[in-house]
Amino acid sequence: MREMPIAMDICPRQKTWEEYKYEIEALKKSNNCNSEKEEIAFARSFSFSVMKFLWRNVNYKKRWECRQIKMVSKRLDIYAIRLAKDIADYFITLNIMEYAYLMGAMYTMLLPDSYRSDNGVYYTPPSISERLLDLLAAEGADWAEDKVLDPACGGGAFLVTVANRMLGDYRIKELSAIEKIEHIEKHLSGIEIDRFAAWITQTLVDILLYSETIAAGRRLKSIVKVQDTIQCIETETRRFDVIVGNPPYGKIKLDEETRKLYSRSLYGHANLYGLFIDASLRILQSGGLVGFVTPTSFLGGKYFSNLRKLLVEENPPLAIDFISMRSGVFDQVLQETCLVVFGPNRMRCVTANKINVENNVYSVERIGSFQIEEGIKPWVIAREPAEANIVKKVRGTNTTLQDYGYKVSTGQLVWNRLKTQIYEEPECGVRPIIWAEAILADGQFKFNYQYRRKMKYIKISERQEFLVCRQAAVLVQRTTAKEQNRRLQTCILPQEFIDKWDGVVVENHVNIVHSISDIPKVSQKALTLILNSQTVDRIFRCLSGSVAVSATELQAIPLPPVDNLKELEEIAAAVHKANTDKEMQEKIENIILKAYGLED
Numbered sequence: 032m033r034e035m036p037i038a039m040d041i042c043p044r045q046k047t048w049e050e051y052k053y054e055i056e057a058l059k060k061s062n063n064c065n066s067e068k069e070e071i072a073f074a075r076s077f078s079f080s081v082m083k084f085l086w087r088n089v090n091y092k093k094r095w096e097c098r099q100i101k102m103v104s105k106r107l108d109i110y111a112i113r114l115a116k117d118i119a120d121y122f123i124t125l126n127i128m129e130y131a132y133l134m135g136a137m138y139t140m141l142l143p144d145s146y147r148s149d150n151g152v153y154y155t156p157p158s159i160s161e162r163l164l165d166l167l168a169a170e171g172a173d174w175a176e177d178k179v180l181d182p183a184c185g186g187g188a189f190l191v192t193v194a195n196r197m198l199g200d201y202r203i204k205e206l207s208a209i210e211k212i213e214h215i216e217k218h219l220s221g222i223e224i225d226r227f228a229a230w231i232t233q234t235l236v237d238i239l240l241y242s243e244t245i246a247a248g249r250r251l252k253s254i255v256k257v258q259d260t261i262q263c264i265e266t267e268t269r270r271f272d273v274i275v276g277n278p279p280y281g282k283i284k285l286d287e288e289t290r291k292l293y294s295r296s297l298y299g300h301a302n303l304y305g306l307f308i309d310a311s312l313r314i315l316q317s318g319g320l321v322g323f324v325t326p327t328s329f330l331g332g333k334y335f336s337n338l339r340k341l342l343v344e345e346n347p348p349l350a351i352d353f354i355s356m357r358s359g360v361f362d363q364v365l366q367e368t369c370l371v372v373f374g375p376n377r378m379r380c381v382t383a384n385k386i387n388v389e390n391n392v393y394s395v396e397r398i399g400s401f402q403i404e405e406g407i408k409p410w411v412i413a414r415e416p417a418e419a420n421i422v423k424k425v426r427g428t429n430t431t432l433q434d435y436g437y438k439v440s441t442g443q444l445v446w447n448r449l450k451t452q453i454y455e456e457p458e459c460g461v462r463p464i465i466w467a468e469a470i471l472a473d474g475q476f477k478f479n480y481q482y483r484r485k486m487k488y489i490k491i492s493e494r495q496e497f498l499v500c501r502q503a504a505v506l507v508q509r510t511t512a513k514e515q516n517r518r519l520q521t522c523i524l525p526q527e528f529i530d531k532w533d534g535v536v537v538e539n540h541v542n543i544v545h546s547i548s549d550i551p552k553v554s555q556k557a558l559t560l561i562l563n564s565q566t567v568d569r570i571f572r573c574l575s576g577s578v579a580v581s582a583t584e585l586q587a588i589p590l591p592p593v594d595n596l597k598e599l600e601e602i603a604a605a606v607h608k609a610n611t612d613k614e615m616q617e618k619i620e621n622i623i624l625k626a627y628g629l630e631d
Contacts, residue, residue: 048133051118052140058111059141067143072105074141075227077115080107081137082234084119085130089238092245098237100230128157128192129391131235135186138231155188155277155324158391159354163370164192166350167273167322170372175200177218177272180314182260182307184221185228187235189276190255194219194239208246215240220269221255229255261289261303264310272316277324278307296338305329305338308373312345320374321346327353327367330576331409333583340407346373347403348381352395353414355387367577379403383412402426409574409587421566422573424629428589435558435593436551437544439582441509442537443498446486454488461488462499465524465537467508474563476506476522489536499534502526505544505555506537507562509580517568518580523555542582552593556603561590564623591626598622 058077064070079102086097107115118137122130132155168174174196181189194215197203203214215236223229233255237244244250282300290297296309304325311321329335342348352370370386383398399419401412413422432439444464446453454461466483469476480487491498503526511518524543529535537543544558553561561567567588575584599622606615624630 045124046117046121048121051114051121054114055118055137055140058114062111064105067146068103069105070141070143071146072103074138074143075102076104076107077111077141078134078138078227078231079104080112080115081119081122081134082231084116085122085134086234086238088119088123089241094245095237095241095250098230098234100227102227127235127239128160128188128195131187131191132157132160134231134235135188135228138186138228155186156388156391157188157192158388158393159324159370160188160192162352162386162393163189163275163322163324163372164196166352166370166372167275167320170320170349170374172273172320172322175202178270178316179219179273179275180269180271181221181276182274182311183223183276183278184232184255185223185225187221187232190219190221190232191235191239193275194236198239198243208243209249211243212240212247212249212251216252216254219254220271222258222260222263223255224257224259226257229257260310261293261306264313265292267314270314270316270319272319273322274311274315274319275322276307279303280326296341298337299334302328302334305335308338309341312341312373315346318375320349320372322370322372324368324370327369327576330412331574331581331584331587332576332579333581335576336407336583339404339410342373343379343403343405347376347379348372348410349374349376350382350384351412352384352386353398355385376403379405381410381412383414385415399423409576409584411570411574411589413573418569418573421569421629425570425589425627428592428627430590430592431588432544432586432590433547435553435590436546436548437505437553437558438547439507439585440543440545441582442539442541442543444489444536444538446489446538449489449495452490452492453486454490455485457488458490461490462532463487463528463535464489465500465506465535465541467510467538467540470506470508470520470522470541472516472520474522474559476524476528478528491536498536500524500537500543501529501534502545503529503555504546505558505562507542507544507580507585509540509542511578511580517563517565518575519562519568519571521559521562523559542580542585544585553596554600554603556606557596557600560599560603560619561596561623564620566620566623566627566629591623595626595628599626 062073064073083097122133174193179193184190197215197218198211203211206214221232223232233253236254237251240251281303283303285301293301293306293309296305308321308323315321329338348371350372354368379402380400381403382400385396385398386393396416398413398416401422403410411422411426413419442465463478464487466480468480468483469478471477504524506522506524508520511520524535571584571588574587599619602619602622621630
């Protein structure tokens with residue numbers, strides 16, 4: 032009897048998105064582009080090809096052509112075309128919210144790094160979009176009635192998701208196909224500065240409403256305007272009940288006219304997302320809601336002080352979710368991010384949660400409710416459930432560094448402006464440069480650099496004497512990382528070291544805590560123990576919104592009352608290290624907890 036051949040599965044295995052990402056990145060590297068313009072043209076040409084193939088898969092009735100767009104294109108080779116088709120075929124196996132995000136993410140990956148950075152281009156994962164819409168709904172957003180705007184809608188992550196919610200509302204489901212289309216046209220809008228990203232968004236909404244347009248016999252009108260939201264806000268006559276999105280992030284230089292327009296929310300450097308918040312308040316209906324994905328820096332940063340004041344006066348935060356994971360949520364975004372809803376909030380009480388995102392699924396941990404400070408002060412909001420009680424108890428503590436007898440300044444040396452004056456070896460007339468590297472994790476000062484070993488000294492001219500520091504001070508690193516054991520890393524700059532060199536020069540990434548009297552109320556040793564403690568570090572994290580440790584935030588930290596520090600002063604006088612052995616550290620920590628009134 033002849034053996035029957037074994038049946039073999041000849042269907043190719045479906046690739047994962049990670050595998051497609053690898054191929055897209057390889058394609059970007061191998062593509063020969065001689066300028067940023069060519070790179071942008073390639074990114075758009077490849078993304079256009081993917082969308083055309085995707086439309087071919089969706090347009091089963093062969094009724095409508097894919098929307099057209101005028102753009103500078105770049106010819107694709109056969110490999111790029113095949114990859115574009117494969118990706119479109121992969122997208123069609125997903126739901127539209129998933130591939131709306133991946134489409135935007137893919138376009139972003141292909142753009143030049145400089146373009147992406149300058150324009151703050153990042154797209155929102157579906158789970159994050161859904162969660163923000165849930166927060167808005169909990170605060171009263173009505174997807175069947177409200178007029179909704181995404182003022183930076185590139186990629187369509189929010190516009191598609193909101194449109195899907197509108198169509199899913201039982202009141203909208205009862206409408207005819209033409210009424211559904213008219214409802215979307217009347218109630219949903221987007222603005223996007225990037226013409227191609229706007230086209231992606233509009234095409235994705237076309238796909239979502241494809242069945243309705245076939246039944247109605249007409250296409251959806253364009254709901255996306257190609258404009259610069261920041262610049263067009265004065266001429267925008269429409270008003271919206273809900274404004275939602277993921278505005279671009281990053282510092283931006285403003286012309287005099289634009290700075291004047293946004294002066295009410297600006298202090299120093301302007302950041303794009305802060306401008307978008309301000310702009311949104313201007314076109315929001317009375318009683319409306321704003322829901323944004325933003326960095327957390329506006330909660331405490333000095334540059335956002337006037338924005339906080341504006342928000343407290345007009346639309347305080349109602350709810351805020353802190354995204355606990357940095358990697359895997361927003362590709363290539365290292366800033367801490369949050370979801371925040373602003374709206375009518377007479378009591379100025381915000382509900383905070385922590386959300387964990389994994390494999391596009393999120394879980395929520397309630398942190399608590401917190402009172403928002405009036406004026407320009409940083410907002411002290413716990414980031415972890417375990418910190419909620421600490422924050423509530425220290426709110427009544429009005430003691431700050433100023434009460435201890437100190438003020439904070441920032442090192443004034445911007446080294447790259449004085450490159451010719453910097454030396455590797457000590458020479459006549461030079462002084463040491465105090466880099467952040469001198470502040471060790473154990474609270475010690477050490478003038479023995481590894482990273483900055485070739486930039487240890489500087490020769491100061493008479494005109495530059497203002498750079499010289501001649502008094503002992505407490506030094507604090509200005510730039511840290513969320514993953515550090517402590518965000519506050521401090522040490523004492525010894526007077527003996529200063530005297531040896533007749534002064535030192537402190538670099539710009541170091542904060543200097545100076546005494547403002549001959550005998551401050553709290554010694555430098557005790558202050559260093561306090562600032563290096565886990566307790567104060569946890570409190571600081573609740574008011575700090577970025578990896579930078581600003582002078583403003585240091586000055587705002589609620590500290591233990593001076594009268595409660597006698598025992599700590601005795602410890603400080605006895606110990607030789609800011610951080611000693613484990614047993615002593617625990618003792619110091621307990622003393623600080625007791626001084627705050629936080630002991631169990």
